[in-house]
Amino acid sequence: MQHAEAVRLDGRSLTRAQLIAVAYGAPVELDEAQLPAVARAAQFLAEQVGREEPIYGVSTGFGSNADRLLGAHRVRSGGGRDAMNPHESLHEELQYNLIVTHAVCVGDPFAAEVVRAMLCIRINTLMRGHSGIRVETLRALAAMLNAGIVPVVPQLGSVGASGDLAPLSHLAIVLLGGGEAFYKGERLAGADALSRAGLAPISLSYKEGLALNNGTAQMLACGVLALAKLEDLLDTADLAAAMTIDAFAGRLGAFAPEVHALRPHPGQVEVATNLRRLLDGSTLADIPYHLVPRYRPWLPDSWTQIAGAHPHVESLRFDIGWDWVPLSQRHGREKFYTRFRPFRGGKKHQPQDSYSLRCTPQVHGAVRDAVAQAARVFEIELNALTDNPIVFPDAQAEHVEQQVISAGHFHGMPLALAMSYVKAAIPVLASISERRLNKLLDPATSDGLPAFLIGNEDATESGYMIVQYTAAAIVNDLASRAHPASVYSIPTSANAEDHVSMGANEARHVLAMADDLGKVLGLELYTAAQALDLRRDMINAARELAAHVDAPGFAAKVFGGPLRAGDEHDAFLREVEGLRSELAAAPEFRPGRDVAVAHEAIRAHIPFLERDRALDREVATAVALVSRRVVLDAVRASRAI
Structure with a gap:
């Protein structure tokens, strides 16, 4: 420069x-x-x-x-x-x-x-x-x-x-x-x-x-530099959450403007608005439950019955399937199955997502409000007098003590308390990011994605399992450093300075913690990109299958083999045909426009994980993509076009 x-x-x-x-x-x-x-x-x-x-x-x-x-x-x-x-x-x-x-x-x-x-x-x-x-x-x-x-x-x-x-x-x-x-x-x-x-x-x-x-120059310098990082990381956190929401085929109602108008904390409203913008154009979000297939492990004969007509299916890295809900299990749920088709795939039949997705505006927004409060304090301090004594050479006074006044503007408590607020907020943002990451990896919570986002057909692969360990370790470290330094005053100068702010330690901690927060967000983006590939490709594979086979063929493929004759046989085939025709008529499923740009920016540096490979360099790259704002700047640039 x-x-x-x-x-x-x-x-x-x-x-x-x-x-x-x-x-x-x-x-x-x-x-x-x-x-x-x-x-x-x-x-x-x-x-x-x-x-x-x-x-x-x-x-x-x-x-x-x-x-x-x-x-x-x-x-x-x-x-x-x-x-x-x-x-x-x-x-x-x-x-x-x-x-x-x-x-x-x-x-x-x-x-x-x-x-x-x-x-x-x-x-x-x-x-x-x-x-x-x-x-x-x-x-x-x-x-x-x-x-x-x-x-x-x-x-x-x-x-x-x-x-x-x-x-x-x-x-x-x-x-x-x-x-x-x-x-x-x-x-x-x-x-x-x-x-x-x-x-x-x-x-x-x-x-x-x-x-x-x-x-107060040291604490203020560290604080301002930390806030510059945190303001970018707040946008990155929203972006990571949006990619994870798309990878879950999540629900957008929790981000509606009329919802947040009823509890209008500024940061919360801003995050909800940001998520809507990031997810605009998504056909994965709010997808009906019954259209989302569940991952099944790939087998050599998974796609053989359509491989001749569609040779590219041989390259698919997964199998897919649904479970049919028999007529006998629908009692009391008839209205639900009038609206949604009677199939259980990957997406759970519940009207709300988990807190780590649904409460993103409330959590991210509260962190934004903490950072905004610190910014207000810092902007005052940047143009404040902070030494002692203060000289008023033009004051009308009888004694010099009225023109050279000893005061306490050097005391860093305004900054220290603002930064203690931010310091407590940083692990909160890291923690919810780690919970989203973990949710993507756990087959009990991932809504139909493969465990640890890897096929593991031969039981030899760990996929992204240990990525979550690293995120958990960082979150714990951030939490252990979040205790406010400002509450521990140790008198100095023979008790002439008998109450101090410890704001310099507070600011130094915040500056270092901001970098570690970025590492957690990088790991979420890294994991969410893999999950998004799998979710999108699984749903689109189901769509393509539906477009090229009849109802019996579709049923044989995704419901596990030849059909057995019985009282429910015709009803089953009619409902399978409904599912097949709805998938066949659907446009290609895709993430939000901004999410797609972010995903492309990640894939320009890190390929999809087909089989286990060394991840050390990829993890370092994912962290660097956040610290250098590569992914965030790609999204910002696409909006400017």
Whole structure:
């Protein structure tokens, strides 16, 4: 994205989309019209220091050292910063020490996109003009971002108040020539990264260290990036559900608009609408019960009686059949068998599907609402001031305490609670996906599909059996990580910071969990594509058979052999002819238009599973098709045509 349009930062109008653009490479520029306000706050602080006013973090220590005032002269001299920088003031040393002693995170570094998003957020909030940072320091921060320098920020170390102190210190320390950074793919000392990019380290003035490391940038960056993934995964989840519904020849009444108008939660209504659109054009959904055959294992003579007339049937990978309901078993059900023909095939005679299908709008929709709530919080936070103290240089006041106000905007609880909601929602979406996947594989619940979606004629094949194990393992792992971090406050800074949000951990968990949710959805799509092939081909094979044989031939094929004479013989043949003629007259059965596009996108990378083969690469491919949005983008593109 080297040629991406620059995102202008003014402290008031940054959007989630713009932040994502910067995270993945777009440069930033500072809004020149806002810089005088930035400079005015910095000048005000300098004036107050000249008057020897006590201001937290400027002329006092930090945290539990807030009651320690900086003197005019050093108490201790020689060694340390004094020896390296003999002309440095105590105020400058205070800010420098704040950064270098707070950069103590551990663990693997955050990905480059997270760090770039953190830098963008930090610059934007400092542009509000209430932090006391100098314009030249802000320009240096933007230059570092635009040069492609990515500070090394280990993932563990923030408690979410006073904001993300430690991670943000890892950002700022590189600006001072310390720490480490990635530059053009190489991990370097911070000073070397600056030098190679043609930049020089800076020194910090009044409150600048505090302005740089007080705030919620890590948790917000992780949260916004996670939501960008989750919003695509929500659409993918609807698509996976739609493909599974078609593979079940499911019922659409549960998604009708008049149904959801009676309980109009926004996410629920949106999902129901989406499912109707995804399944539009399906002739599998809402198919009459009696037209759906049941899978029977293929045998060498399964299709021999029509093979001569229809040679292609020899390639069929299944056999099909129905059971006839004798007259003696219809007592009390006569009205039902007036509407539906008296045959039991694959589809159960019940007016509703299982919860994992029927309640998709309610479950997916609730997750959408959780994500929408987090998005609302994040959009406020993107343009909020989150450091401390807050500088009001133009306020009319008798005392400086009324112009430099210590508050709590660094506290991450608004973000933490929003993300705890999302964190609890992620395994819910994964869980219902796994239940649909399992339903496709279990012959007791799959409505006539073969066990584990494989023929297994020789009892040697497992098909998709263990795919469900993997999905179950991921769901369990997601559930075990869903407990909110925000409910466990551990006081810090000698109890000066006696209640913290743990929002950084919350956001980090959500970002990682989003990737694992995508794996489960990929496995459902992988499985549903196999099931859809089988369901469609079985029904269409029955249709073609019906079009080319008479009622006795049809009966002999799908009801298991020659007919026996008896009282019910003629009635049986009449009803078989009704079934045969209805199938023969039916158009080719097909999934919804969007489902068909998604299925084609999967089949472009993963073939149908005829017989057992190694599935490891296919599973990895299925996961990648979701993470790279291949299937979702194919559907979106087809709608745009």
